[in-house]
Amino acid sequence: FEKERIKDKKALVIGLGEMAQLVIKHLLNKQFEVLILGRNAAKFEDFIKELEEPKKVGFQNVENLSAHINEYALLFCATSSPNFIVRNSMLKETIFRRFWFDLAVPRNIEKPV
16 A cells, blocks of 8 residues: 655645634644635734745635645644535545545534545
8 A cells, every 4th residue: 555645745724713813833844835814814814924935825815716626635724613614515526535624623524425
């Protein structure tokens, strides 16, 4: 059994709280580019000031999730929302395998049907 590797070093992170920031820092340490989807651009601006490689991080409003969800194999969701953020209706078939991590309580990623 050979380990499957993520060839495209890009990740999508939904949320910008403490857990999401920790994930982002670890991803950057492993040379990933990160797109953050959140609600607060000012919080993002404050966060990138403490990063060594702020150019590897982008920000868009979480309302743009459906435009990006099918472009990333690696997704981390860590918001304080009581509802699902990622819904099955947003998903399209992809040519790559997805690796998704739902770090939120309650869950933010709807279970696949």
